[in-house]
Amino acid sequence: MSGPTTSPKDGAAAARSGGTDATALDADALRRRVADLLTTHDPATTDRLDFLRARFDAGLAWIHFPEGLGGLGAPRALQQVVDQALEAGGAPDNAPRRIGIGLGMAAPTLLRHGTDAQRRRFLRPLWTGEEVWCQLFSEPGAGSDLAALATRATRDGEGDGWIVDGQKVWTSQAHLARWGILLARTDPDLPKHRGITYFVCDMTDPGVDVRPLRQITGEAEFNEVFLTGVRIPDTHRLGGVGEGWQVxxxxxxxxxxxxxxxxxxxxxxxxxxxxxxxxxxxxxxxxxxxxxxxxxxxxxxxxxxxxxxxxxxxxxxxxxxxxxxxxxxxxxxxxxxxxxxxxxxxxxxxxxxxxxxxxxxxxxxxxxxxxxxxxxxxxxxxxxxxxxxxxxxxxxxxLGLPPEPRTDKDAAWKDLPR
Structure with missing residues (x-):
């Protein structure tokens, strides 16, 4: 598997499809599903992680996702019905603030741009909180101008994958994360927005070095991350090569x-x-x-x-x-x-x-x-x-106002001053 098998439109359509008739899933039907889950997995006696896994498998994690991926293809607006019924039944939550980057950023991206295999591998442990995610986007020389990033990903001559070298900064929860969503430059000869590719990075790779950044509060809530010879298989690429900016x-x-x-x-x-x-x-x-x-x-x-x-x-x-x-x-x-x-x-x-x-x-x-x-x-x-x-x-x-002049829009990234 060398890349995504679905387009963004396919991913969005998948969220509305599935074996369950979504039109039949009204609030009462969802409450019955919650009641069934609470009956078979009593929160008072079921291990917290086992309950969260069962909730995901029942399609009650994020109900607008496809079946098999934590959802039922139901209207997203009905999620609050499920959440309220589970809370009333004493069900544990998945500590959403702790895994906010995974829930709010990685999951929607995986759903829209990932392959079926990527979704099935990553979404369940992401939602249950078994695997924390971080975001490897900003760099010391590419913060506000993210498309100017310099972290490089080159083809692995020994296999079907990539070797990544560079530095990321202001990375929340990198010291806790199992996975990181990563932007890297794969073609410096193209303009800066077009030569970028999007990857899922294994934060346990020996080439990943996470260091704390002390803030004005005295805390080290953020990190800087150094990537040295980090190997990423091509199966962990989201979207096409060079299409990372769209993703x-x-x-x-x-x-x-x-x-x-x-x-x-x-x-x-x-x-x-x-x-x-x-x-x-x-x-x-x-x-x-x-x-x-x-x-x-x-x-x-x-x-x-x-x-x-x-x-x-x-x-x-x-x-x-x-x-x-x-x-x-x-x-x-x-x-x-x-x-x-x-x-x-x-x-x-x-x-x-x-x-x-x-x-x-x-x-x-x-x-x-x-x-x-x-x-x-x-x-x-x-x-x-x-x-x-x-x-x-x-x-x-x-507002539809004219854009600011951008003299570097069509210039190759390698020719830009840094």
């Missing part, structure tokens, strides 16, 4: 929705923390802070409702560039709200003594103090696409 766009659109488009209840997240402090400590209030809090509360509610709309749009198909708008708003709001919180708490807000180097599995905005939130929010406008890049995407693909 990566699927990943990036889903990433921005995952970061900025999560569906949450009213007054949740950081605005809820600040509003709670405001109510509990009236001595902190001033007219100016009151006006700023009201404005940010309205902005946060508008963003939340927009995320709801985006979620409904997502249920009907693939995410579009509108996800960039949500991610942009998420970053701006987090930074403004965290700044307001520090001002509201005055001297208390300036305190921050957690400088011990740790390597957390998750980013915890709610379980830390205001100083941590203020510092960590600075990264929101960088991770998942910088705000400047997102503004360009919105201008060009949402």
């Amino acid at each position: 990566a766009r699927t990943t990036l659109m889903n990433e921005r929705v995952a970061i900025g488009g999560a569906r949450v209840p009213r007054e949740s997240g950081m605005i809820g923390l600040v509003a709670d402090t405001w109510r509990r400590q009236p001595e902190l209030r001033t007219h100016d802070l009151h006006q700023r809090l009201l404005k940010l509360w309205v902005d946060a509610e508008a963003a939340r409702l927009t995320a709801e709309r985006l979620g409904r749009q997502l249920a009907l198909g693939q995410p579009g560039p509108e996800g960039s708008g949500m991610k942009l708003a998420f970053a701006r709001l987090n930074q403004e709200i965290s700044g307001l919180e520090v001002e509201l708490l005055a001297e208390e807000g300036l305190g921050y003594d957690d400088w011990t180097l740790t390597r957390p599995e998750l980013v915890d905005f709610t379980g830390r103090d205001a100083g941590y939130r203020y510092l960590r929010a600075k990264g929101n406008s960088i991770e998942g696409g910088t705000s400047e890049v997102l503004l360009n995407i919105i201008a060009e693909r949402v």
Whole structure:
């Protein structure tokens, strides 16, 4: 197997097909399936991992995926019916925040661009959390301009595969990951967007060296990853050779929705923390802070409702560039709200003594103090696409404005200044 056997359109169609009649899967039918699962695998007596595997095999993991891949080919909008019924039955979840990169980025890409064999190999342990994923995209010289990446993949002269050399940076959870979604340059003679190929990288390969990156918070939540002679079989290539940028766009659109488009209840997240402090400590209030809090509360509610709309749009198909708008708003709001919180708490807000180097599995905005939130929010406008890049995407693909001049668009990558 040297490459994908399905096109993006085929992958999308597969998500709507399967042996089950999707039109017959209404909310009541799905509740009955959940009841059957809970009867045969009582959460009180079934091992957590065994239950998650059984849920996946029953098609109740992500119901809009095809049968055999954790789904039933049912409408995505009905997923909440399944989740609510399982939660009411005491079923364990798959720790979605811990495996967010796999769920939000790798899985949609595998579904749309992967082969049948790739989907069957990777999706089940990805969803159950047995295998954590990371994203090997950004590089020291190719962050905002991702297509300028320099990591090279050359044909393995000894077999049907590739040898990868290069460096990646800002890689969340690389120290925990079993697999990484990787972009590498396979043809330097082509323009930068056309000479890239997309791979699945084995993070246990001896040529993979993961090193912590200490942040302003004192943590090492991110990593830099050095790739030296890493061997990747051609069966771990997603999409055609040189078509990596098209595959990566699927990943990036889903990433921005995952970061900025999560569906949450009213007054949740950081605005809820600040509003709670405001109510509990009236001595902190001033007219100016009151006006700023009201404005940010309205902005946060508008963003939340927009995320709801985006979620409904997502249920009907693939995410579009509108996800960039949500991610942009998420970053701006987090930074403004965290700044307001520090001002509201005055001297208390300036305190921050957690400088011990740790390597957390998750980013915890709610379980830390205001100083941590203020510092960590600075990264929101960088991770998942910088705000400047997102503004360009919105201008060009949402508003239809003329693109910025790009003098390097048709030049071979090898001829570009670096």
